[in-house]
Amino acid sequence: MLALFAGACGGSGGSKGASSDTTAAAGKKATGEPIRVGWLTDATSVTRGTYFPEYEGAKLFFSNLNDNGGIDGRPVELLVEDMKIDPQLAVTAATKLIKERNVIMLAGGTIEGRLPPVFEVVRANGVPFLTGHSARPDMFPPKPDPLLFTAGNVFEAMSDARVKLWPKVFDKDFPNGGTSACYIHEAPAAFAVCNRWLDQQQKATPQWKPGTIAKAPLQTTDFTNYIRPVVDSKPTVFFDISIASHAIGAAVSARNLGYQGPIAFSMTATPETDINEVIKQVGGQNIYALSNVTSIDETQVPEVKKVIDMAKKYGTEIAPNSGTLNGWMMAMIIADSLKRCGAGCDRTKLRDAVEKTNIDTKGLTGGNIAYGPDDHVGKRYWTAYKYDTSKKTLVRVVKDWITFDPKTDLLAPLAK
Amino acid sequence: MDLTVFVDIAKLAGIYLGMALGFVIVYRASRVLNLAQPGLIMLGAFATLTYLPKYDSGPRATPAFWLTALALVAGGAVVGLVVYVALVRPMAGESRVSIVLMTLAVLFLLEAAVEVHWRGERGFMSLPGNQVNYTIFGTHVRLFDLVPLVVGLAMWSGVAAFYKWSKAGIRIRAVAESPALAARRGINIDRIGALSWALAVAVAVVSAFTSGTQGPVSGLLVGSALKGFTVALVGGLDSIGGLLPAALIVAASEVITVRWVDQQWGEAIPFVVLLVVLMIKPWGLAGTVEELERV
Numbered sequence: 001m002l003a004l005f006a007g008a009c010g011g012s013g014g015s016k017g018a019s020s021d022t023t024a025a026a027g028k029k030a031t032g033e034p035i036r037v038g039w040l041t042d043a044t045s046v047t048r049g050t051y052f053p054e055y056e057g058a059k060l061f062f063s064n065l066n067d068n069g070g071i072d073g074r075p076v077e078l079l080v081e082d083m084k085i086d087p088q089l090a091v092t093a094a095t096k097l098i099k100e101r102n103v104i105m106l107a108g109g110t111i112e113g114r115l116p117p118v119f120e121v122v123r124a125n126g127v128p129f130l131t132g133h134s135a136r137p138d139m140f141p142p143k144p145d146p147l148l149f150t151a152g153n154v155f156e157a158m159s160d161a162r163v164k165l166w167p168k169v170f171d172k173d174f175p176n177g178g179t180s181a182c183y184i185h186e187a188p189a190a191f192a193v194c195n196r197w198l199d200q201q202q203k204a205t206p207q208w209k210p211g212t213i214a215k216a217p218l219q220t221t222d223f224t225n226y227i228r229p230v231v232d233s234k235p236t237v238f239f240d241i242s243i244a245s246h247a248i249g250a251a252v253s254a255r256n257l258g259y260q261g262p263i264a265f266s267m268t269a270t271p272e273t274d275i276n277e278v279i280k281q282v283g284g285q286n287i288y289a290l291s292n293v294t295s296i297d298e299t300q301v302p303e304v305k306k307v308i309d310m311a312k313k314y315g316t317e318i319a320p321n322s323g324t325l326n327g328w329m330m331a332m333i334i335a336d337s338l339k340r341c342g343a344g345c346d347r348t349k350l351r352d353a354v355e356k357t358n359i360d361t362k363g364l365t366g367g368n369i370a371y372g373p374d375d376h377v378g379k380r381y382w383t384a385y386k387y388d389t390s391k392k393t394l395v396r397v398v399k400d401w402i403t404f405d406p407k408t409d410l411l412a413p414l415a416k
Numbered sequence: 417m418d419l420t421v422f423v424d425i426a427k428l429a430g431i432y433l434g435m436a437l438g439f440v441i442v443y444r445a446s447r448v449l450n451l452a453q454p455g456l457i458m459l460g461a462f463a464t465l466t467y468l469p470k471y472d473s474g475p476r477a478t479p480a481f482w483l484t485a486l487a488l489v490a491g492g493a494v495v496g497l498v499v500y501v502a503l504v505r506p507m508a509g510e511s512r513v514s515i516v517l518m519t520l521a522v523l524f525l526l527e528a529a530v531e532v533h534w535r536g537e538r539g540f541m542s543l544p545g546n547q548v549n550y551t552i553f554g555t556h557v558r559l560f561d562l563v564p565l566v567v568g569l570a571m572w573s574g575v576a577a578f579y580k581w582s583k584a585g586i587r588i589r590a591v592a593e594s595p596a597l598a599a600r601r602g603i604n605i606d607r608i609g610a611l612s613w614a615l616a617v618a619v620a621v622v623s624a625f626t627s628g629t630q631g632p633v634s635g636l637l638v639g640s641a642l643k644g645f646t647v648a649l650v651g652g653l654d655s656i657g658g659l660l661p662a663a664l665i666v667a668a669s670e671v672i673t674v675r676w677v678d679q680q681w682g683e684a685i686p687f688v689v690l691l692v693v694l695m696i697k698p699w700g701l702a703g704t705v706e707e708l709e710r711v
Contacts, residue, residue, distance in 0.1 A: 046635045048536025084531075186680060217683035219639025222431065222630035225424055225674045225682065245538040245634035252540065253631065258556045274538075277632070281540050282547070317535070 030070025034077035035345075037062075037334060038097030039108040040090060040118065043082035049244035050269055051110045053318050054132045055080055057327025058107065060310040061335070071338045079103060087114045094121040104338075104350055105130065107330055112136045112154075113188060122147050128351040132330050133268060133323070135377070137414035144376040149354055151330045151369065153268060153292065153380060155189040159197035160411045161382050161404035162239075163204045165290060168398045169384040170208075170237055170262065177207025178236025183227070183250045185242045186215045193241055200411045211235040216246065223253035231257040237288075241266040244274040248281075255282035267291035267385075271321035272394065279387060287387040289394055292380045293322045293329070294364050297393040303328075303362040329364045333357050366401025379405045419555040421671060427561050428667035429660075430568030431630065434623035435644025436651065436659050437571055438616040443653045444579075444592045445612035447512060452499070452519040454641035455526030456617050460492055460624035461541075461633045462534050468542045477544040489621045496617030500610045527638060536635065541628035560629040567626050568663070571619055576656045584611060592654065646686045650693045652703020662701055665689060 041055040042048045059078055066075040079101050081093035090110075097103045098121065105128045109115050112134040122129045128147050135150040153161075166180070180201065182194035198210035212233040216226040227250055230238060240251050240263055247270040251263050255278075265275055267289040275289060289295070298304050307328050311320040318324075333354070338345060341353040357378075358370035366381025381401035385394035435457060442450040467488060469480045503522065507515050548559035579585040590598040591608045599605050623644070627637065643666065651662030666686045674682035699705050 042536065044531040044535045046536060046538070049538060052536070215679055217680070219636050219683065221627060221632070221634065221637050221640045222428065224427070224630060225671055226679055228420060228424070229675065245632050245636060248538070248540075249631040256558055256560070277539050 027067075028069045030066045030068075030073055030075035032070070032072075032074035034075050035071060035338060036077045036079055036101055036103045038094070038101065038103035038106045039078055039080045040083045040093055040097075040106065040110070041080060041108050042084050042110045043080070045084035045086075046245055047085055047110055047243050049271070049274055049318070050323065051108070051133060053271060053273075053316075053321055053323030054327035054330065055108055056311075056316045056318060057307065057320075057324035057329075058331040058334075059327075060307060060314055060316070060324070061328045061331035063314045064310050065331075065335055071335060072343070076335065076338065080108075083110055083114070083118075085111050085114050087117045090114055091117045091121055094118045098122070098125045098127050103127070104345065104347055105334065105354070107334060108132050109134075112152075119145070119148060125347075126351075127347050128354050130330060130333060130354065132326060143374065147351060149333075149357075149371060149376040151326065151333060154377075154406070154414065155192040156196060156412070156414045157377075157380070157404065157406040157410060158266070158268070158292075159192055160200060160409060161292075161380060161402060162197055162290065163200045163411060164402045164404065165382045165384060165398065166201060166208060167205050168402065169264070169288065169290070173262075174236055177205065177209070179209045179211035179233070181211035181213070181230045181233060181235035181238045183214045183216075183230065183238070183240045183242065183247075185220070185246045186217050190215050194239075196412065197239075204411075214250070216250070218246075220246070221249065223249045224257065226250070227253040228257055230254060231259040235259075235261065237262045237264060239264045239266075241269055244270050248274050248278050251278045252281045260286065262286045262288055264288040264290055264384075267293070267295065267322045268326075271323045272296055273319050273321045275387070275394075284387040284389045284392070288397070289385045289387075290382065291322055291385065292365060292382050293326045294383075295385050295394045296321045296325060297385070298363075298396070301363040303364050325364050329361055329369070332359055332361065332364075333369060367403065375407055377406050379403055419553055421675065423555065423557055423561050424671045424675075425664065425668045426565045427630070428564075428671060429663040430564030430566070431623070431626050432644055432647045432667055433568035433572050433659055433663040434564075434619060434626050435641050436647035436663060437575060437644075437656075438619045438623070439645055439648035440651070440653060440656060440659060441575065441612050441616040441619065443648075444656075445588050446504070446515075446609055447592075447654075448504070448519065449512075449516045449653070450519050450616065451516060451645075452522035452526065453616065453620060453644065454638045455523040455530075456492070456495070456620040457623050457627070457641040457644070458530055458635070458637045459495070459526055460488070460617075460621035461628060461637050462530055462537070463491065464488055464541050464621070464624055464628060465537070465539055465633045466534075470542045481542075481544060485625070489618050492621035493614040493618040496614040497610055499617070500613035504609060504613065505606060523638075527635070530635065538632050538634035540632050541625070543625070543629060563629050564626040567622060569660075571622060572656065572659060575615070575619070579656060584608075588612060643686050646690045648700075650690055650700055652700030654704050655700065655702035658700055658702030662693075 039055050042051040062076045062078050083090035083093045107130040109131045131150045131152055133152040135152040135154045137154050184190045184193045194213045201208050212230045214226045214230050231254055240247050336359050337353040341350045355371050358368055369378050371378050381403055383401050384398045386397045388395045438453045468484050545559045550557050579589055587603045588608050591605055647662045647666050651658030666689055669685045669689050670682050673685045
């Protein structure tokens with residue numbers, strides 16, 4: 001115990017997958033005082049498809065961990081609150097988790113624009129917060145906010161990473177390049193997602209020219225009117241990134257209006273479950289997915305197989321997808337930090353431990369996730385998939401992973 | 417000119433026509449602005465998403481599809497009856513503002529109930545004929561581009577014919593003109609109210625079907641269905657006849673704005689149309705002038 005404590009918060013960080021390595025206490029259920037971790041998600045509203053699988057992934061991870069000894073015999077109790085996409089509800093939920101349930105840290109979250117009020121709550125209470133999926137530009141200052149960490153992506157960084165990835169995905173089929181159209185729902189991030197990307201793409205690869213940008217208001221359910229200009233412009237490739245209900249509606253509209261070219265989804269927002277909805281409607285020809293997390297269809301990756309097995313064992317409401325894997329990966333970060341934080345871990349010590357994260361993600365993304373005193377984001381790794389209509393799964397079209405470090409690789413300043 | 421513009425306008429007008437019809441049906445019978453209608457359309461859409469049999473990409477509807485669709489519409493009518501009996505009738509004699517606020521409360525209740533039961537689900541209805549296409553004057557047209565207008569027109573003309581020629585319809589018109597006089601002539605006002613609510617919610621379910629031909633079902637449908645309210649106000653809240661031109665005007669303004677002006681203005685333009693119409697004709701294009709006191 002003393003050794004554990006000594007190594008807890010002052011170690012070098014860099015653990016190699018200790019968080020998911022439960023073999024040491026395999027089969028021995030954790031029975032000690034629970035360690036409470038709070039999780040914010042959208043459990044019931046329109047972005048549930050994007051955020052709830054993250055929670056389910058973390059839940060699977062901790063269920064398995066608790067059945068195999070937990071953190072030094074203590075189970076991790078994951079307490080979830082539904083914040084939908086409502087900032088007021090998010091504040092109530094975060095306050096409840098921190099003040100009433102006494103969680104040692106918070107994780108999850110939903111649309112990044114709804115999170116700043118939660119940041120104020122965690123700052124007021126000194127609670128570390130690991131956000132998933134999407135992140136805000138103000139989480140990227142040179143000197144990071146001490147309490148905020150992310151396993152997600154700020155839109156500008158995603159767009160800049162896409163500049164590197166795009167030619168690797170499409171240059172083979174379109175050696176002379178072409179035009180790239182872009183769809184996103186109307187939102188503050190829309191400029192960063194489409195305009196910034198297309199401008200930078202043309203600068204980096206002049207053969208890929210900016211095409212039509214379509215933006216429908218959030219309440220839209222009939223996308224025809226918004227997508228028709230995209231289809232009429234006959235883009236070489238159509239990039240479709242939005243909340244799931246929009247992304248699938250826009251894609252189906254494009255096909256229904258006669259567009260047969262490649263449609264590329266961002267799997268961070270439109271996981272496999274939703275891509276399959278599109279495929280059921282209009283077929284799987286020319287469907288692509290760009291992702292910074294391994295697809296659930298890559299069952300040859302042992303950690304992916306493990307998540308699928310855990311989903312069968314413990315159950316999930318939404319079929320496991322890349323969002324589930326992202327949640328599992330976030331739980332790896334949390335468990336690893338808790339283990340290094342050791343006995344007597346409190347919010348302050350845990351914050352320090354999270355900052356020293358350097359975990360082997362075991363193939364759930366292209367490399368380690370690591371934070372440091374000046375970096376609470378870490379590198380991201382991007383790859384791409386294409387739907388194989390004969391295998392009925394997504395298969396890799398980019399064999400390797402593109403490494404993107406938001407600290408050094410941004411192509412232009414972040415939005416204020 | 418591009419034929420697709422007309423196709424898009426006709427399609428959108430058909431959807432809005434169905435969505436607006438439910439508002440007018442209730443208003444004609446009771447002078448109550450039914451703000452719950454968008455929630456009832458959403459409820460119908462989620463029920464349809466859940467209960468319609470999954471088809472195997474065939475273009476033809478199976479008997480199971482038609483039976484389920486009919487059951488869903490009938491279920492909608494039952495929901496309308498329940499809302500009337502449980503919530504509207506007990507408020508008889510109360511101010512119209514109170515009743516309107518009650519329908520607003522029902523809208524919020526329905527939104528919460530759908531969230532609790534369907535938990536953020538989204539997806540496409542299993543509607544046969546999804547991939548049936550035609551070429552009309554060189555333009556690619558889907559069967560589902562035509563369905564909303566055909567269904568919308570069928571509902572609109574059916575309701576108009578019902579009011580004009582059926583005994584129940586004539587009684588509804590009598591109640592709409594003067595409830596007190598109609599009651600003295602032996603018309604059961606309760607029954608008329610119940611019939612109108614049942615009809616309005618059945619129409620909401622059919623509207624959910626037509627909306628489902630164009631995109632996925634999700635909680636965002638409430639926002640879209642509110643445009644039906646705009647159309648009803650533009651046409652005149654007690655006017656069946658005003659609905660068709662209103663639906664066409666709102667749909668045309670939206671399609672033209674999105675295509676040639678600015679996509680972001682597309683969402684706001686129906687409300688601009690509404691403002692303009694209300695400033696010129698406060699009772700809508702064909703609404704009864706006496707109804708100026710409406711909420």
